[in-house]
Amino acid sequence: MNKYRKRTLLYDVIGVIVALALFAVPFVFMLFNSLKNRKEANLLKMSIPTEPVWGNYYEIIQANDFQIITAFKNSLSIMVLSVIILVITASMAGYILQRYQGKAKDTFSMIFLLGLMLPPAILPTIWVLQSLHIYKSLFSIVMIEVALQLPFTIMLYRGYMNTIPRELEAAGYIDGCTKWKVFTKIVFPLLKPVTATIVILNAVTIFNDFMNPLYFFPGKDNVTVQLTLYNYMGRFSSSHNLLFANAIVITVPMLILFLIFNKRIVEGMASGSVKG
Amino acid sequence: MKKLLVMILTIVMVTSLFVGCGSKTEEPTAAKPAKTEAAKEEATKGETEKTEAKEEMAGLPFEGVELTIMMDQNTVAEGVEAVAAIAKEQLGLDVSMDRSVGGSEGDNLTKTRLASGDMTDLFVYNSGSLLGALNPSEYLLDISGEPFMAKIADSFKGTVAIDGAEYGIPLNTIMAGGIMYNKAVYRDLGLEVPTTWDEFLANCEVIKASGTSAVIGTYGDAWTSQVTFLGDNYNVLAENPNFATEFEAGTAKFATSPAGVKSFQKLIDIEPFLNLDYAVATFDEGVDMLATGEGAHWPMLSFVMANVSDLYPEAVEDIGVFGIPGDNPDDQGLTIWMPNALYVNKDSENIDAVKAFFELYLSTEGLDAYTAAVPPTGAYVVEGYALPGDTMSIVKDDMQAYIDSGKTAPALEYMTAVKGPNCPAITQEVGSGQTTALEAAAAYDADCLKQAIQLGLDW
């Protein structure tokens, strides 16, 4: 038993060192360089700043009339709304697609699979938005993000539905539940673990999305956080220090989200394994 | 229970969306730059007395009117802002900048916004061949009859005109595209400005032997690799003065004209003299190298002097330029780039204000304000306007010499609408040794063919 413990400890140590080296180093690099002055940062050295310039963080926050605050407001709104709608619509769809048999189901299956493969068509999408008179509204960009993430999310829900026994729903029906109640009261609560995973995966993807808001949500008031990065990636001059500072600042919400949900994901996974 | 909560939240959110969707109550805030220019401060100080007097006299003609200009991040805004300040005082106009992403994303954004009817009153964009891609007759205002257009040199007007209609005014000065060089390095090594390409390469050998990078390469920013090719236009035209018209008609090709192939060959010729990290070096790093003398030559556009004067003011007088040498020592010329232009959105609600703004922009007062905010890196295309005495020597002496002796030629993109959009990648490719000059020329011809077809030309 002792030898086993020693070996695990060794793995622990090696694991942590390797993980840190591989995964933490780039962020340390970002952190160091975000605190340097422009000339020093552009040297791109992995070194501690000679004189930490904390003012960099203030500078990026107040750049362009505190543009980053509007950006946060927009990005967070888009993210929250999209995730909520995704969870609701995709769980419903995944539920049925996994349980139901039949031609209709197969067609829908195929359609959603298409979404996994195809990239969006930019200009036609804008035309659609315009004809619906919702172009440049928060609603439209949320709908687009939802549409783009639906296939993946539905797939995850479908996969997880495999682990939920059908008998539960049958039992619910016998007890007099309507179709809707069967779903909301019995099935959906059981989907909590995968929902946690879905929430964080989609939140990150949507929050970090750059391209889609650029095209479908343009305008000075509609700036998103990823766009602010481009302030420092000029064609003719770059300020790496500000760029990294900005990158760190806009990663913070994701970090917080992750810290909250991390436990849930682990719990969810663990509880998933204790099944009769 | 949680489900209920989620559902309620959703309903609340969704309803608030539809409520919030329609309102756009925020007024565009006039963006004042974080940096304060000493020159601008002086300009505004001098104006306050005048303004007070004026305000007492009469209501300002465009009081309360707001103009927005869409301008990408890479464009220097201080000059426009200086003119905007005057506009505020004299005309009551509020001019604000809508800064957007730069590069190809910015281009896309401009086209998308025009197409979707969502463009600002004014916007900045290239003159020359790229204008065609915006479908100007559809979206832009024709200003050819306006009084201020008479002040502009014909050579510029030609680059903002399509089918007889003129669409823009020059944003700033022209610039030269040639070989920027560090005069201090030349002095130290006893070198003279080369008059032929072979002489240039010989100079490079000497410089390389001395341990300095003979030629700066910054292909990390792909667009910079184009300059060697594009700046050679003078020599291409020297061989065949009708090249541009024939090219436009589809009869002349780069692959079949010796000077054309030579232009690409030059990229290969300089490769052995480039700095070690040329493939990833950025424009920024190029500026550093040129100003500090770490690199002796840099095929680049003269606007780079703005960066140099900003970061290395003491090195400004050490930088000079000469046109990319050809094979004829008696005919060495400089290729010139026209400035970007300010265009007018046809659907703008403030056309009169725009015209007044343009009038001001091209007036001596406006130009003076611009020059005070942004030291000129080339001559203005406004006739009768002389550069101030403290203009840097590279502009006053080096560039002016070529202009005075008539040895200049516009870059090809100002003579024909066809410029292959993949040019940077092609020059980057041949410049990093992946293709031969002939292959590159052929690739560029193929690229131009695609664009010609897109533009509806019959090639």
Add this chain to the structure above:
Amino acid sequence: MKASKIYSMWFIVPAATIFSVFFLVPVLISLFFSMTIWNFDSFRFVGFDNFVLFFSERSLAISMKNTVIYAFLSSGLKVVLAFFIAIFLTSRIKSKNFIRSLVFFPNLVSTIAIGMVFKSLLHPTKGFVNTVLGTVGIEGISWLGNPDLALYSVILTDVWKGVSIATVIYIAGIVSIDQTFYEAAAIDGANEWSKLKNITIPLVRPAMNTVILLSLIGGLRSFDLIWAMTGGGPGFASDVLASTIYKQYAAGFYGLSTAGNVIMLVLIGVIAFPLRKLLLQKEMD
């Protein structure tokens, strides 16, 4: 029990509506325009000309080859590496929560930021990676500047970032394997290796298939990272389909770009559909 009493197709309607209106319909519209020369509000029908042009351009042949290399290499690495990382993270190691978070970290940062950071790290003379390599005698590799290396450098960065999601999926799969299997095997005297081979790998098949399919399709469509790190360069050396499509789009060749989109769809379809069938069958066994 009739299934239709408990389940209703109406549940799919919300998702299907959003998906159709905001995705499917535009894509169908674009299919039409791929056969035109398109200029925002006017178009000229040209049949298959765009497609022919697409195939005859030299930089396109490169991009198709690169796309396939990128997809299979990045996917393969992710599938294998993530599996072992997941095993490691579901064993009795004490620090696994810490390492799990660390491994997931790259995923939280946007691709653009990652691209910029790695571009700096991989600089041939100033980059940290080369500084470290210099200490063991390997000098001056131009990761992103050397046309032969550029694509692979981006692939490695992609794997660095993407292995985290793959790991999460694997972990979910591993953790849902019934412990009784392992207990039974232990009683039978199986060691770690055979447990792995005979229990874990077969039962984690669904997760593995998800990872394979997702990372492969993602790899075929990949754009953000390549664009941020090399812009398809030097020259066209690291261009993939997605970046070529974008370049055509940026050049204003809308019909041509859309044609590229269609080609991408066909390519992905031809690879993904049969693969999916193959994997599902194996799952059944």
